[in-house]
Amino acid sequence: AAFVGASWVLFEMALDHRLPSMLNVISWIDHGTLGLLFGMMVIISLLSKTGAFEWCAVRVVEASGASLWKLYVMLMLFDCFLSAFLDNVTTMLLLAPVVISLCEAIDVSPQPMLISLALFGNIGGTATMIGDTPNIIIGNALSAEIGFFDFLRVLSPCVILIIPACLMFARFYFGEAYFSTPIKADIPKMKLMYPI
Numbered sequence: 001a002a003f004v005g006a007s008w009v010l011f012e013m014a015l016d017h018r019l020p021s022m023l024n025v026i027s028w029i030d031h032g033t034l035g036l037l038f039g040m041m042v043i044i045s046l047l048s049k050t051g052a053f054e055w056c057a058v059r060v061v062e063a064s065g066a067s068l069w070k071l072y073v074m075l076m077l078f079d080c081f082l083s084a085f086l087d088n089v090t091t092m093l094l095l096a097p098v099v100i101s102l103c104e105a106i107d108v109s110p111q112p113m114l115i116s117l118a119l120f121g122n123i124g125g126t127a128t129m130i131g132d133t134p135n136i137i138i139g140n141a142l143s144a145e146i147g148f149f150d151f152l153r154v155l156s157p158c159v160i161l162i163i164p165a166c167l168m169f170a171r172f173y174f175g176e177a178y179f180s181t182p183i184k185a186d187i188p189k190m191k192l193m194y195p196i
Contacts, residue, residue, distance in 0.1 A: 107184050
């Protein structure tokens with residue numbers, strides 16, 4: 001959508017014979033935001049090769065006992081936490097394959113989990129200046145007035161209030177039948193599948 005919008009603006013400017021120079025267009029790019037996003041994606045890429053996220057997911061399954069609802073809540077809180085300190089798009093790209101393989105291992109549909117990962121990733125990313133791309137842009141543009149802890153102080157209470165409401169909505173929306181499904185997980189086998 002952003003690319004289409006930018007292309008449309010350039011097209012309109014071309015019709016009016018006011019095309020900017022390439023140097024002018026390059027000056028509009030926020031290099032700090034791109035650098036931060038690139039750096040986070042590199043870090044996530046390296047961490048994903050260690051198996052740390054899969055290891056955490058297996059520990060979450062183990063801690064949930066046999067309750068799919070507990071597993072769901074723990075995964076969504078884990079997603080919120082990661083998204084608060086890493087870019088939420090990168091977190092979604094990282095956690096989605098882990099959740100799909102976990103759902104296959106415990107024999108439940110991954111669709112409610114994946115939809116919720118996207119939702120809770122956006123919610124968690126809102127809490128900090130580095131968790132969401134718009135927050136990064138705002139933080140870079142207003143770096144003299146707004147700091148990391150200002151974002152955290154103002155937005156964290158909102159996020160903390162929204163999470164329980166979204167969890168209750170998810171329980172209602174996806175239904176009791178989904179969440180009452182017992183987990184059939186072979187934890188020792190999963191630990192062997194996902195070593196760190």
